[in-house]
Amino acid sequence: MKPTKVTNSIRALRFAHGEMKQADLAAAIGVTRQTLIAVEQGRYSPSLEVAFKIARVFGVSLEEVFQYPEEEEL
Amino acid sequence: MAFEEKRAWALAIIAIVGYAVYVVLVLNGTAGRPLVEAPYAGAMLWTILFGIVAGIVSGIWFGIAARNDGLQADERDREIGRFGDHIGQSFIAIGGVSAMALAIFEAPYFWIANVLYLCFVLSAVLGSLAKIAFYRRGMP
Numbered sequence: 001m002k003p004t005k006v007t008n009s010i011r012a013l014r015f016a017h018g019e020m021k022q023a024d025l026a027a028a029i030g031v032t033r034q035t036l037i038a039v040e041q042g043r044y045s046p047s048l049e050v051a052f053k054i055a056r057v058f059g060v061s062l063e064e065v066f067q068y069p070e071e072e073e074l
Numbered sequence: 075m076a077f078e079e080k081r082a083w084a085l086a087i088i089a090i091v092g093y094a095v096y097v098v099l100v101l102n103g104t105a106g107r108p109l110v111e112a113p114y115a116g117a118m119l120w121t122i123l124f125g126i127v128a129g130i131v132s133g134i135w136f137g138i139a140a141r142n143d144g145l146q147a148d149e150r151d152r153e154i155g156r157f158g159d160h161i162g163q164s165f166i167a168i169g170g171v172s173a174m175a176l177a178i179f180e181a182p183y184f185w186i187a188n189v190l191y192l193c194f195v196l197s198a199v200l201g202s203l204a205k206i207a208f209y210r211r212g213m214p
Contacts, residue, residue, distance in 0.1 A: 004212065004213075023144075026145075027144060027145070030145065030148065031145065031148040031149070031150070032076060032077070032143075032144075032145050032146065032147070032148050032150075032151070033143075034075070034076040034079075034150075034209075035076070035148050035149075035150040035151070038150065038212065042212075043211070043212035043213075044150055044212055044213060045213075046149070046150075047149055050149065
């Protein structure tokens with residue numbers, strides 16, 4: 001099964017924000033820790049709503065959290 | 075492991091164990107007679123009841139064990155649940171069509187009941203395995 005092509009910087013952002021724990025971020029955005037781990041590892045693309053919540057927790061834009069490769073890179 | 079993944083494992087194991095017990099009971103009940111004459115209704119009803127009760131008890135057990143873990147299910151769990159159920163339900167349709175064909179050809183009740191039961195079990199097992207695969211490897 002092909003994992004999602006969406007990549008993310010959640011891990012780096014967590015460490016840049018006082019080494020925020022996965023459990024704390026998961027609670028802040030309303031998902032389980034297992035789901036946050038799956039998102040971080042690129043095994044699950046969250047809904048747009050959850051994506052915005054993650055960006056809001058870190059105070060950055062959506063594209064600073066999630067990246068999608070250009071067509072020629074796919 | 076996610077709460078719903080644990081439940082998927084439990085349901086798959088319960089379905090397999092329940093059906094294995096049923097098969098052993100029916101085969102032991104043949105007592106030298108043809109399989110189609112073996113008493114099966116009691117064993118079938120009891121193992122179905124066992125499956126339902128075991129499913130409820132395991133759900134309560136996992137719920138109690140995870141009572142301090144906060145949120146137990148979210149959008150990913152619901153999505154995986156829907157996908158898994160959708161895959162498992164294919165066997166419900168296969169079972170229904172097979173039972174209908176057997177009824178049309180006036181097959182013994184034994185085979186009609188057993189093809190339905192087997193497809194229910196396969197539906198539960200396949201649906202649970204699909205959910206586990208989605209949890210482990212990601213959604214398609």
